[in-house]
Structures are given as C-alpha cells and as structure tokens.
Amino acid sequence: AQSVTQLGSHVSVSEGALVLLRCNYSSSVPPYLFWYVQYPNQGLQLLLKYTSAATLVKGINGFEAEFKKSETSFHLTKPSAHMSDAAEYFCAVSAFSGTYKYIFGTGTRLKVLA
Amino acid sequence: DVKVTQSSRYLVKRTGEKVFLECVQDMDHENMFWYRQDPGLGLRLIYFSYDVKMKEKGDIPEGYSVSREKKERFSLILESASTNQTSMYLCASRRDEQFFGPGTRLTVL
Numbered sequence: 005a006q007s008v009t010q011l012g013s014h015v016s017v018s019e020g021a022l023v024l025l026r027c028n029y030s031s032s033v034p035p036y037l038f039w040y041v042q043y044p045n046q047g048l049q050l051l052l053k054y055t056s057a058a059t060l061v062k063g064i065n066g067f068e069a070e071f072k073k074s075e076t077s078f079h080l081t082k083p084s085a086h087m088s089d090a091a092e093y094f095c096a097v098s099a100f101s102g103t104y105k106y107i108f109g110t111g112t113r114l115k116v117l118a
Numbered sequence: 119d120v121k122v123t124q125s126s127r128y129l130v131k132r133t134g135e136k137v138f139l140e141c142v143q144d145m146d147h148e149n150m151f152w153y154r155q156d157p158g159l160g161l162r163l164i165y166f167s168y169d170v171k172m173k174e175k176g177d178i179p180e181g182y183s184v185s186r187e188k189k190e191r192f193s194l195i196l197e198s199a200s201t202n203q204t205s206m207y208l209c210a211s212r213r214d215e216q217f218f219g220p221g222t223r224l225t226v227l
Binding site: 013038040045046047048049050053055094096105106108109110111 | 122127151153158159160161163166176208210214215216217218219220221223
C-alpha cells in the first residue's frame with residue numbers, strides 16, 4: 005500500500021526567501037515520486053520526478069527535491085521564491101506495479117508575499 | 119509536446135442529466151485516468167484504463183462509468199448527475215509520468 009502526506013495545506017513565503025514544501029510517503033515497494041504544480045484554473049504540470057536514479061532531482065523553474073529513504077521524504081525546495089511561484093503543489097507516489105496508479109497528496113497552496 | 123485535451127473547460131448541468139466528459143491524448147499512451155479534484159481532498163482517482171476497452175475502478179467510482187473505444191480517447195460518463203458531483207474533473211495519460219489536461223469544472227444544479 006502507498007500513501008502521501010503533505011505537511012501544511014498553506015505556506016507563505018516572502019519573495020526571495022527559501023521555499024520548502026514537505027512531502028512524506030509510505031510505500032511497500034521502491035517508489036517513484038513526483039511533484040506537480042497547478043496554477044489557477046489549469047491542469048497539473050510536472051515539476052520533477054524521482055525514478056530511482058539520482059537522489060537529488062532538479063526540475064523546472066529552479067525547483068529541486070531530494071529523495072531521502074531513511075526519512076521517507078521527498079521535500080520540494082527552491083532557493084529564492086518568485087511571485088510567479090504562487091500556485092498549488094502536489095506530491096505523488098507511484099509504484100511500478102500492475103496498476104500504475106498514482107497516489108496524490110492533498111496539496112500545498114504556496115503564497116508569495118511581496 | 120504531449121497534449122491532453124478535454125472537451126469543455128466549464129460545464130453546467132441539471133440534476134438527473136446524463137453528462138459526458140471527453141478526453142483525448144496525442145501520444146499513443148496506453149494508460150489514461152480520470153480524477154476529480156475537490157478543495158482539501160486533493161486528487162481522487164475515479165477510473166483508469168490500461169488499454170482499449172480495458173478499465174479498472176479507482177477509489178471513488180460510484181456514480182460514474184467510463185468508455186475507451188479508441189486508444190486516444192477516454193470518456194467519463196455521469197449517468198444521472200447529482201449536486202455532489204459538482205467538481206473539477208481532470209484527465210491524464212501516462213507513459214512514465216502522468217500528463218494532465220486543463221480540467222473541466224462541472225457544476226450540477
């Protein structure tokens with residue numbers, strides 16, 4: 005069985021500050037992990053993915069995430085927030101098993117303060 | 119670029135109506151998915167399909183059915199729409215990662 009927990013449904017940061025969005029997962033098999041971003045009234049767009057290669061994954065728009073097996077975490081970071089980063093972010097876990105299903109977290113809405 | 123399109127961005131229907139939501143992908147993906155998204159609940163899987171005419175129930179299939187007659191098209195059907203089906207509906211297709219359509223915001227009055 006798999007699950008994802010995103011800590012903090014709302015996060016506010018100042019423009020230029022570090023962005024840290026937390027994701028913890030549970031998986032009985034080696035996981036594939038993803039971060040998606042959703043802008044208002046749009047679908048989800050892939051930011052980055054972990055598929056058992058490098059544990060530090062770089063994505064689009066300056067975001068990166070580190071897979072830490074010992075902590076079962078896959079936190080998303082960006083060194084310097086920009087106003088355009090304001091959006092909702094979803095962490096997801098999948099296993100390369102028969103169903104190919106994703107389990108999504110409940111999302112974290114990021115607000116960037118000027 | 120992978121493209122996933124959904125037939126409508128906004129839809130308003132009345133209780134009891136039959137509703138069709140269409141999704142088309144252009145990358146020859148075998149796997150396609152229908153989710154609904156509600157505030158505070160994230161994305162919940164309604165149905166998915168791993169091949170033409172093949173489907174599996176997701177976590178919340180009640181009140182929904184699906185059809186996949188061609189590889190590129192995956193339809194979600196609300197047989198008799200109810201107000202608690204007012205939601206954002208997202209379609210996705212997958213090879214390694216899932217690619218999402220823009221969503222259909224359905225309101226049932």
